[in-house]
Amino acid sequence: MSVHTYWIVDIDATAGEAPALADQVRQWLVEREIILPGPPLLDEAYLPLYRYGPAAPRWAHENALGHDLLCAGLHIVTERTVFHAGEGDVGPFVCPHCGATHFDLPWSPPTEAWYEGGGDSSLGCPACGTASSIAEWQSGWAYGHLGFGFVEGWMLDRLRDALAALTGHRLRVVHEHL
Known part of the structure; x- marks a missing residue:
């Protein structure tokens, strides 16, 4: 299911x-x-x-x-979490500075750093050259x-x-x- x-x-x-x-x-x-x-x-x-x-x-x-499903309802999470699409894709990525859309960026290392709460969670934009935390980028x-x-x-x-x-x-x- x-x-x-x-x-x-x-x-x-x-x-x-x-x-x-x-x-x-x-x-x-x-x-x-x-x-x-x-x-x-x-x-x-x-x-x-x-x-x-x-x-x-x-x-x-x-x-x-x-409504009739046993697993239906609201689940509330109050801890550091990467809310992911599951079987869906993470991209595309939209730069928080210039708005450029990118389809293939190295998202895994900054995602791991953000989740662990340490290290470099930044992702650089190939279009404008600005780096921002992966958490600021728009994606799936x-x-x-x-x-x-x-x-x-x-x-x-x-x-x-x-x-x-x-x-x-x-x-x-x-x-x-x-």
């Missing part, structure tokens, strides 16, 4: 901010009945997993929520300490926009397929 997760990743949250922001967003989602209140389910693959609430379909693409992946994974749910962009307004942070979307 394959699992699809629509990640909304806060790329600005620090490790120290992530738990409090996660609670704030979770409460916002409960108040709008996007997820159910109470303790999350303990699923084998996603611990914990908050079940979708009755308003979730209004925030998702048509027929894009797996996101790097951060806070992510909201809508398992078996494909949410509308307006949810990402509402969470960005709530947190005041930049958010990126990653479509993961495992």
Whole structure:
């Protein structure tokens, strides 16, 4: 069985901010009945997993929520994570300085350095020559300490926009397929 997760990743949250922001967003989602209140389910693959609430379909693409699936719901991550596409590709890469798009860059070493929290996580742009942390580049992946994974749910962009307004942070979307 394959699992699809629509990640909304806060790329600005620090490790120290992530738990409090996660609670704030979770409460916002409960108040709008996007997820159910109470303790999350303990699923084998996603611990914990908050079940979708009755308003979730209004925030998702048509027929894009797996309400009846045991693994469907919201998974919240509050630790340094590379949110990846799973079977999908990491590229293309868009330079945060000049906007140039590149399809084949040496992304693995800076990704490992960022994940480990040390070393050089920079990636140089062949077009403008500027180096930036891999976390600043736009790609099919996101790097951060806070992510909201809508398992078996494909949410509308307006949810990402509402969470960005709530947190005041930049958010990126990653479509993961495992």
